[in-house]
Amino acid sequence: MIMPYVLKYWETYFWLFLLLFSSIGLTFFFTWFLQHMIDAAIRRNVSEVRTMLMYGVLFTVLSSLISYFSTYLEAAAVVKVRTDLKNALFHHMMRLPAKYYGSHHSGEMVSRLTNDANGIDGAIGSNMLNVIRLPIMALSAFIYLFQINGKLTVICLALGPIAALSGLVFGKLLRRYSKVVQESLGKLNSFLNDSFAGYTVIRSFTMEKKIYKQYETINGGLMSLEFTLAKLRGWFQAGAGSAGALSFFVCLGVGGHYLMEDSMSVGDLLAFINLVQHLVYPLTGLAGMWGAFQRSVAAMERVQEVFNEPPETRTLPSGEPLPEFKGSIEMKDIRFSYEGQTNALDRFNLMIPAGKVVALVGPSGAGKSTLFNLLMGFYKPQTGTILFDDQPIHLLSSSQLRGCTAYVPQETYLFDGTIRQNIAYGKDGASELELIRAAKEANAHEFIMSLPNGYDTEIGERGVRLSGGQKQRLAIARAILKDAPILLLDEATSALDSETEHQVQEALDRLMKERTTIVIAHRLSTIHHADLIAVVDKGRVIEQGTHHELLSKKGLYARLYQIQYSKERDELEMNKSG
Numbered sequence: 411m412i413m414p415y416v417l418k419y420w421e422t423y424f425w426l427f428l429l430l431f432s433s434i435g436l437t438f439f440f441t442w443f444l445q446h447m448i449d450a451a452i453r454r455n456v457s458e459v460r461t462m463l464m465y466g467v468l469f470t471v472l473s474s475l476i477s478y479f480s481t482y483l484e485a486a487a488v489v490k491v492r493t494d495l496k497n498a499l500f501h502h503m504m505r506l507p508a509k510y511y512g513s514h515h516s517g518e519m520v521s522r523l524t525n526d527a528n529g530i531d532g533a534i535g536s537n538m539l540n541v542i543r544l545p546i547m548a549l550s551a552f553i554y555l556f557q558i559n560g561k562l563t564v565i566c567l568a569l570g571p572i573a574a575l576s577g578l579v580f581g582k583l584l585r586r587y588s589k590v591v592q593e594s595l596g597k598l599n600s601f602l603n604d605s606f607a608g609y610t611v612i613r614s615f616t617m618e619k620k621i622y623k624q625y626e627t628i629n630g631g632l633m634s635l636e637f638t639l640a641k642l643r644g645w646f647q648a649g650a651g652s653a654g655a656l657s658f659f660v661c662l663g664v665g666g667h668y669l670m671e672d673s674m675s676v677g678d679l680l681a682f683i684n685l686v687q688h689l690v691y692p693l694t695g696l697a698g699m700w701g702a703f704q705r706s707v708a709a710m711e712r713v714q715e716v717f718n719e720p721p722e723t724r725t726l727p728s729g730e731p732l733p734e735f736k737g738s739i740e741m742k743d744i745r746f747s748y749e750g751q752t753n754a755l756d757r758f759n760l761m762i763p764a765g766k767v768v769a770l771v772g773p774s775g776a777g778k779s780t781l782f783n784l785l786m787g788f789y790k791p792q793t794g795t796i797l798f799d800d801q802p803i804h805l806l807s808s809s810q811l812r813g814c815t816a817y818v819p820q821e822t823y824l825f826d827g828t829i830r831q832n833i834a835y836g837k838d839g840a841s842e843l844e845l846i847r848a849a850k851e852a853n854a855h856e857f858i859m860s861l862p863n864g865y866d867t868e869i870g871e872r873g874v875r876l877s878g879g880q881k882q883r884l885a886i887a888r889a890i891l892k893d894a895p896i897l898l899l900d901e902a903t904s905a906l907d908s909e910t911e912h913q914v915q916e917a918l919d920r921l922m923k924e925r926t927t928i929v930i931a932h933r934l935s936t937i938h939h940a941d942l943i944a945v946v947d948k949g950r951v952i953e954q955g956t957h958h959e960l961l962s963k964k965g966l967y968a969r970l971y972q973i974q975y976s977k978e979r980d981e982l983e984m985n986k987s988g
């Protein structure tokens with residue numbers, strides 16, 4: 411998964427590898443320097459010591475340069491690869507079907523993009539380089555050491571297999587626990603998202619204590635997992651450290667013995683001791699890197715899980731309406747089920763002529779919103795066809811389909827940013843004139859201009875700084891700007907004062923004009939003027955006609971109307987008497 415991103419920056423990695431080999435060379439240069447410097451000093455050869463000191467200065471300069479460039483280039487490579495991967499992941503997420511969003515928490519998805527995508531660093535940075543560097547280093551150290559003293563080299567190497575084996579076992583355990591930790595972080599993120607998005611409910615129901623306790627429990631669980639992980643790492647480091655220390659003492663002991671026997675010089679022994687760590691460390695260190703690598707692999711697996719989800723489209727949809735589209739909609743024998751068990755729509759039939767206003771009414775759970783989901787192509791019906799003019803919508807691209815429809819949801823969703831940006835989402839590259847015209851038609855221009863920064867007013871997360879009626883009018887302005895031939899309107903249920911209600915209704919009437927409109931009506935009093943009213947129950951249209959036709963049928967519509975009418979009348983009378 412990660413290779414194409416790494417290969418894209420092959421030039422940076424090429425320089426990193428070059429620096430890596432230079433640093434290996436420099437290690438041997440230092441060993442050689444130590445060996446000869448000490449022996450020259452013991453021989454009291456002043457001119458050789460002077461020359462060696464010059465080499466020492468050269469070593470210092472080179473090692474500083476290598477260190478600077480390796481650190482910088484490694485960070486640059488990691489940042490570039492990680493940014494590309496995150497872009498690709500977000501691009502993929504934006505193309506995933508609605509079904510995926512329905513079954514995954516937004517906090518969990520944020521976690522994949524943050525905790526998990528950041529967790530791959532180990533696999534693309536120093537660990538990846540070390541996995542290559544350490545074996546080369548160990549092999550070269552072995553050859554060099556063998557030349558100094560073969561027997562001593564073999565003795566030191568005896569500890570290697572034990573260290574390597576224990577490293578592999580620990581690596582596996584680390585990977586398993588890392589995955590559990592990453593999963594817990596995802597859950598924690600979801601919990602936090604809910605806690606902040608639902609803060610008004612939390613406060614109004616005084617749930618603070620309960621929520622805090624839940625947070626403490628999740629955090630406690632995460633902490634104990636981190637403890638286990640830390641213990642594993644601790645054991646591993648301790649094992650690696652004692653293997654290193656043991657080899658050091660063995661070298662010193664046996665080397666001291668050779669020194670006394672005069673079969674090794676002081677310079678040789680010092681050089682040996684300095685270099686032997688590069689022989690033993692790779693064996694333990696490689697396993698350590700392996701452990702860190704495994705942690706990154708665990709994060710990568712979670713990122714890969716998202717990439718494995720088949721996207722709905724190849725590119726990001728852009729919204730291009732069908733040419734010559736008149737706007738008629740026909741739904742023929744639709745059957746649709748979300749989970750494959752109960753049918754949300756069942757033998758649903760409805761014909762909507764172009765430019766007409768159709769109101770959908772029916773009890774809660776009847777399938778009205780589901781129909782919108784199908785019309786916008788979020789889900790596909792299991793059987794039956796939906797036609798836009800005469801074209802089956804499953805043959806249209808997502809761009810064409812969504813270019814044909816403008817959706818005004820029941821609850822307006824506004825994005826953090828300015829009013830201008832929020833309206834402009836309706837149309838790519840909309841001019842200032844178009845924007846203001848849309849706002850005027852939506853009865854929003856006046857209130858926007860009364861705000862201190864006009865169209866540049868920041869509205870806060872989800873428009874918290876605006877009233878319900880203002881938010882609705884911005885959503886209407888956005889839809890007017892989009893100017894799609896089909897309008898899907900989910901009527902807001904929350905009551906507005908009569909002045910605001912009038913302004914919103916006026917804006918909606920302008921929006922519906924000469925547009926095929928399907929409105930999910932929650933208050934029957936607002937749909938008297940609809941060209942057609944379709945009564946939906948248990949996923950199918952059970953009666954349809956104009957308001958008067960349906961009243962005279964005395965069916966479900968007449969009953970629903972009676973209930974609402976008497977409720978409204980009671981409320982009116984109560985208001986009068988109050």
Ligand SMILES: Nc1ncnc2c1ncn2[C@@H]1O[C@H](COP(=O)(O)OP(=O)(O)OP(=O)(O)O)[C@@H](O)[C@H]1O
Pocket residue numbers: 512748749754772773774775776777778779780781
């Ligand atoms: N994402 C979903 N996954 C599974 N089932 C769903 C999903 N959305 C809706 N349903 C189910 O589909 C059926 C129809 O729901 P739908 O939201 O279309 O009803 P509705 O008529 O719009 O109701 P309301 O007026 O209350 O909004 C219901 O039984 C509901 O539980």
